[in-house]
Amino acid sequence: MRADTEGKRTPLYAMHCQLGARLIQFGGWEMPVSYSSITEEHQRVRTHAGLFDVSHMGEIEISGPGAEAAVQYLTLNDVRPLQTHQLQYSALCNEAGGLLDDLTVCRLASDRFLLIVNAANIDKDFHWIITYLGPGARADNCSDAKALLALQGPEAETILQRLSATPLGALPYYHALMTRVEGHAALVSRTGYTGEDGFEVLINAAHAVVVWQALMEAGQAYGLLPVGLGARDTLRLEARYLLYGQDMDETTNPLEVGLGWITKLDKGEFLGRDALTRLKAAGVRRRMLGFIMQDRGIPRAHYPVMQDGQVIGEVTSGTMSPTLGQAIGTALVRSTSVQTGSTISIDIRHKAVPAQVVPSPFVPRHVKR
């Protein structure tokens, strides 16, 4: 292995190699893209269950008497209503209203919050956070000490229940509980990135291998397969979840990518509020839409999007949907005359291929409501 191509590795790297995973470089990490095939892994999550190593993601804890005020100032969503062990989807913006990262916030206690951030942005987010922390709060980057496993699919609860003494049936979506999995302390949240019911299991890095193996063994009778980042991407796109770095970045604001619902402009002062309030008042110029191809061709990131012969934007994400058997994509376009049901066309290698704008999500979600 050449040193210049080696990325960081999670505690499960040796396990992935043992399972015969195909590895890729992703956000500075060496991660499994698939173990058997992307299509097989994708479909298994929808029909049974899949286990993902997402330990490359980051965990930043903010604590102290000023913690709630700090999280409230740093993020878009309103943390005041969060109960202990309740989570919310949120984001960090800069003063111009540009998105720095999307993330989930979990309230661990009245004065302690856990932020789960994207792998590629851990250092950027941590430095941003400590810059704007405010008095009475401290931030700790716990990422290297933690491992995160995602167990997703209709059989996820049955499988995890076999290893957890605490009943999971009544755990609501976007809530968490502390329990022991295979004897090791774990924060289990009913969250995920696939559109299926499932859990994310946060444990100490030292226990990652033991917990992974225990889950794989418990799940064998229920069709559990290990799943890589390839299927993670096709699953999330079918569910219309956004991918930071592809669908959005610092040049996009939350209002134009469909994150207005987590942007609480009336909650009080927060980073980006003034710029976002002005942007909203002026009228959002672009919008994110989803489409299904009507003719042969697969949309890919950066392919031009046209309407009536005019380029109106570009594709942000696209793929052949394993569940639908049709090619799907999302695009950021000038919001003029495009709406659900409109016909647009995608420039695929200089050929205009028709597509229809459709509502979200592409595939129905089965998260536990």
Added chain:
Amino acid sequence: MEFPANLRYTKEHEWARQEGNRVVVGITDYAQKELGDVVFVELPEVGATVAVMDTFGVVESVKAVSDLYAPVSGTVVDANIVLEDQPELVNASPYGQGWMVVVEAAHVEELQQLLTAAEYQVYVAQEKSSR
């Protein structure tokens, strides 16, 4: 992994099988393994001309778009349109049902410039070890 001895190979991982003045073309077992699940194949129309080592189409996996390179120059006399509905044949049978085009060769001796099965096998081994 398979390297049929009766074929010639390009460094872009296409195979070529001579049938008189015609050349059948596809992608190799190594290529389909590297690609993963093939979900889309774009082939030229019958009658199109192809030039040696120019792109003549595209094969797409879930995650990536890969160009197809012509091993010989000539005219396309057949294209495997079954792959439009069953792109997975490229994975299942890269040297058989996964064939892509048949080219009426303008200079069939161009085949001699391609790698033999033994040379291609060495080439693949080098490519894998340098990753």
